[in-house]
Amino acid sequence: MLHYSFQSRLQTQHLILQDRLYKYPAELLQNRVDPNKWSVYENFAHLVSYQPVYLERMQQILMQPNPTFKPWSGDTDKNFLEYCHYPLERLLPILMKEREQVIDLVASLSPSEGERMGTHHVYGSMSLLEWTELFILHESHHIFTMFKLLHHPNNKLVQQ
Secondary structure (H helix, E strand, O other), rough: OOHHHHHHHHHHHOOHHHHHHOOHHHHHOOOOOOOOOOOHHHHHHHHHHHHHHHHHHHHHHOOOOOOOOOOOOHOOOHHHHHHHHHHHHHHHHHHHHHHHHHHHHHHHOOOOOOOOOEEEOOOEEEEEHHHHHHHHHHHHHHHHHHHHHOOOOHHHEEEE
């Protein structure tokens, strides 16, 4: 079973995005502090576009013995590229709806299903529960990245 702290974060961690992102103007969210790195909004679009990828991987782990997954890149993902141009009001409902699907799938796992294995291209073979931990940690990394970008000393829009 998924540790209760991870269950709680799976159910609530993404909710801060709704609260935080509406506090800032679109131009600040879309401002690239470093031209070679994603903006706050691109990080958000990445999180929204990654949820269905994660769901698909979970389903493959449930249906196949130890599948191996190729690297996923947001920069070439059709949904990510589209979502970068969607308004916040359109993306947030997608995030919320797909998160419910992730929560429901994780909640429905039997102990043996939670132990089914899948191989990540960097982290190796992991149980489905470990994949869920990776999903949560990956999301928290991007939430922290967004926080840092919003408060970066070189962000001219923050200085105003």
